[in-house]
Amino acid sequence: MRFRNNSNTQKSSIAITQLYHLNAEAMSHTIPLVDLRAQYVAIRADIDSAIQNVIDTTSFVMGPAVRQFEEAFAAFCGVTHGIGVSNGTAAIELALRAVGVGPGDEVITAAHTFIATAEAISNVGAKPVFVDIDPMTYTLAPAAVAAAITPATRALLPVHLYGQPANMTALMQLAHQHNLIVIEDAAQAHGATWQGKAAGGLADIACFSFYPGKNLGAYGDAGAVMTNNAAFAEQVRLLRNHGRRSKYVHDLVGANERIDTLQAAILGAKLPYLAEWTAKRQALAARYHSLLADAEIVLPTVAAEATSAWHLYVIRTPQRDQLLSFLKEHGVEAGIHYPVPLHLQPAYANLGYQRGDLPVTETVADTCLSLPIYPEMTEAQQDRVAELIHIFLSQKS
Ligand SMILES: Cc1ncc(COP(=O)(O)O)c(C=O)c1O
Numbered sequence: 493m494r495f496r497n498n499s500n501t502q503k504s505s506i507a508i509t510q511l512y513h514l515n516a517e518a519m520s521h522t523i524p525l526v527d528l529r530a531q532y533v534a535i536r537a538d539i540d541s542a543i544q545n546v547i548d549t550t551s552f553v554m555g556p557a558v559r560q561f562e563e564a565f566a567a568f569c570g571v572t573h574g575i576g577v578s579n580g581t582a583a584i585e586l587a588l589r590a591v592g593v594g595p596g597d598e599v600i601t602a603a604h605t606f607i608a609t610a611e612a613i614s615n616v617g618a619k620p621v622f623v624d625i626d627p628m629t630y631t632l633a634p635a636a637v638a639a640a641i642t643p644a645t646r647a648l649l650p651v652h653l654y655g656q657p658a659n660m661t662a663l664m665q666l667a668h669q670h671n672l673i674v675i676e677d678a679a680q681a682h683g684a685t686w687q688g689k690a691a692g693g694l695a696d697i698a699c700f701s702f703y704p705g706k707n708l709g710a711y712g713d714a715g716a717v718m719t720n721n722a723a724f725a726e727q728v729r730l731l732r733n734h735g736r737r738s739k740y741v742h743d744l745v746g747a748n749e750r751i752d753t754l755q756a757a758i759l760g761a762k763l764p765y766l767a768e769w770t771a772k773r774q775a776l777a778a779r780y781h782s783l784l785a786d787a788e789i790v791l792p793t794v795a796a797e798a799t800s801a802w803h804l805y806v807i808r809t810p811q812r813d814q815l816l817s818f819l820k821e822h823g824v825e826a827g828i829h830y831p832v833p834l835h836l837q838p839a840y841a842n843l844g845y846q847r848g849d850l851p852v853t854e855t856v857a858d859t860c861l862s863l864p865i866y867p868e869m870t871e872a873q874q875d876r877v878a879e880l881i882h883i884f885l886s887q888k889s
Contacts, residue, residue, distance in 0.1 A: 526865075604833055684770075
């Protein structure tokens with residue numbers, strides 16, 4: 493773990509003067525964790541015409557915008573098949589069902605993630621097996637995965653957390669050795685890369701969420717499954733639409749998990765901007781790194797093989813809860829992703845995990861803090877976040 497020394501601790505009198513100034517400023521502006529309105533205002537004409545087009549054609553379910561977006565996003569991810577679905581949780585569930593994971597199977601995943609990752613495993617009747625994460629990247633630790641493989645293991649479900657791909661070289665190698673399927677949870681990683689290849693095309697099948705606050709966000713719920721495997725793609729297409737190949741013939745028992753045409757149209761209008769938005773997030777992350785270089789906090793680390801899509805910029809400090817309150821008092825909406833790891837959630841008490849079972853996960857959950865980051869964030873807003881962190885730390889030292 494890297495703890496940085498605070499070499500330029502400010503004197504507390506200066507800090508108090510700054511606080512008065514910042515308090516006054518905070519009354520007039522808050523800095524959100526993500527600003528969906530600023531993004532809409534910037535691309536209003538594209539969004540409005542995409543929505544109006546769906547209304548004009550009244551193709552509300554499985555209209556042409558669905559296939560158009562699926563093809564465009566598959567190309568963006570460098571894969572041959574894209575299937576739009578109702579949300580990211582459904583994407584994982586349908587991917588698991590499509591590759592044949594079901595009752596009696598174990599799926600190895602992270603406990604430091606949003607609950608949807610594990611819920612999908614449980615909802616297909618399989619058992620989530622939680623393993624620890626790497627202390628630098630916060631993604632699945634390949635050695636922990638290797639140690640958890642049993643004869644019942646069918647799949648690995650790495651999460652590209654905060655926008656950074658998991659160690660896909662090591663995980664794909666393990667999967668190859670043990671004949672396992674690998675499913676990417678890329679819900680936070682639109683536009684991230686591992687060894688130059690885009691997230692979504694790094695394993696057997698991949699799942700995305702387009703929840704509004706995601707790097708590519710719909711105006712409601714939406715998700716997608718991406719794969720190069722034609723048979724898996726066909727299964728997901730059937731499963732999301734009542735097992736239907738034609739209107740009145742149902743080949744299997746599926747579900748209604750289709751992406752909404754309006755959402756597909758909105759996502760199609762936003763997709764051309766995604767690379768530029770990712771570059772802006774990357775520039776903001778680099779700027780946070782330099783603004784906070786001297787602060788006594790742990791800054792995020794990106795593996796040499798990866799580029800992060802910087803869905804979240806997550807720092808760590810043992811004083812996380814106090815820093816979160818301080819930032820909130822001064823108009824900065826920071827967040828915690830995620831305070832209670834999945835192996836300690838009441839919903840998974842039946843699995844029998846105890847505190848202490850996943851020490852890195854638990855330490856990260858106790859100390860992580862997500863700072864605001866979104867493409868429309870201004871340098872002045874970012875300066876203020878960094879300044880507040882410096883003031884907080886100088887008061888504590
Ligand atoms: C890592 C991760 N997996 C899965 C999901 C589920 O996506 P959704 O909310 O679209 O169901 C999310 C987002 O909410 C997520 O962050």
